[in-house]
Amino acid sequence: MMRAIRIGSGAGYSGDRIEPAVELAENGDIQYLVFECLGERTVALAQQARMKNPEGGYDPLLEERMRAVLAVCAAKGIKIVTNMGAANPEAAAKKTAEIARSLGLSSLKIAAIVGDDVLDACKDGDLPIMEFESTIKQLGNRLLSANAYLGAAPMAEALSAGADIVITGRASDPALFLAPMIHAFGWAMDDWNLLGQGTVAGHLLECAGQITGGYFADPGYKDVPDLARLGFPIGEVGEDGSLVITKVKGSGGAVTARTCKEQLLYEVHDPAKYFQPDVVADFSQVRVEEIGPDRVRVSGGRGTKRTDTLKVSVGYVDSYIGEGQISYAGPGALARGRLALEIVRERLKLIGVASSELRFELVGVDALHGAEISAHANEPYEVRVRVTGRTENLREAVRIGNEVETLYTNGPAAGGGAWKSARDVVAVASVLLPRELAKPQVRFVGA
């Protein structure tokens, strides 16, 4: 009989809902629970947190998520895989061990995957930035972090060494799901078609609710039941790579061919070349088929040989952003909003605010898609003025919001609800690192 596993996806981003993972653990009949919680730039922000506190730098919701699921996962033997380690997987593993002890769970084996931090290797090679003309060294003291997207191998190794919980930092999101498959089925790391189909599974599951009806509903066109209790997805994967996407019976949402198609193409460029650390996956021949209520079979994922490089996410201080907002409503709201924008535009010139980029827009009219697409929109009852700009330092950024706020007493009639902010911008860019320069390791922490 063919072996199969059920993998639940317990979070699709760092701030995601907590209860759906508990529902998966309690009623999902799963053997693995994966939490994908590490956004593109989160690891750079976490690195800043670690610099302030050497025991910090992991996901801020780690404790809440672990406390919610550890007991039930331990009771049922469900293994947990997560990237909540962020910039400090070892500290996250120690914290998880502490939580496990406090819950009376003393026999859990917890593994941290380290080695995604490749800042030194990137500096040594002075690697070129892919998105703009610069090298690592040219970023100077604006450079914060460089983390390689690791593949599934170290996580699979930890599972095979008996880990109940695997905590990594930067790893490819689909690899979090691929690791249990490699561990459970003993897939070869050069079986490109299996790794490609496994990547399809991981890619479909990694955003959790986005395949069960989240980011999907459009009333009258695409209705989804019970979004307030959205169930998170389960992937049933066979050792031959066969895949069915489903969810816990009775939970909210829906798994349909449509939700699966939308998620398959989410954040994909050329579907025939989806670059991953372990494989170049090919989604171009994938088929989806509804085989029952909330059950969709997904087949046809393939793959070709992995590349010789790993993508590295480089965090750096890019610039500062200042912003101000204020609202106008009732008859003439649009005209007063436009007058307000003209006043602020002139004021920023008059007082000489130094900025490299400015936006003047009306939320409710043209903020999301610009003036051209919005040109024929109806006049709204209320508008919100939004002015934002990029500056080289915080002092200049503050002046932008101030010029919106002063509209209270100096601007058009009846402006209310002014708000302002100024912040530094930690951005990410990419470099490609020869893969042998990243040296991931598994480190066990006892509960």
Next chain:
Amino acid sequence: MKLREIAHSRTGDKGNTSNISVIAYDARHYRLLLAQVTSARVKAHFAGVVEGEVVRCELPNLSALNFVMASALGGGVTRSLALDAHGKSLSSALLDLDIEPGSDDK
């Protein structure tokens, strides 16, 4: 009719590149998508938003197209000044495209 009547859509983001899927509800409408939702039309529709090239990928098994739009996210999600830095709302704008129905769709 509007594209929204025959297709659904989702936006994704990576760096300064946005991708939008356009998926026919009914496989028989895929040929309308192929004929009328071209890269050039999408690029023109997003004038003022998308600064770079628009490339179309075809997925006949899914009756879907995938548009990859370069320099579309205000310099990149993590540094954009835009209210919707991810461009998640762009799919809704695309569904507003006008489509000429086929002879058997009238």
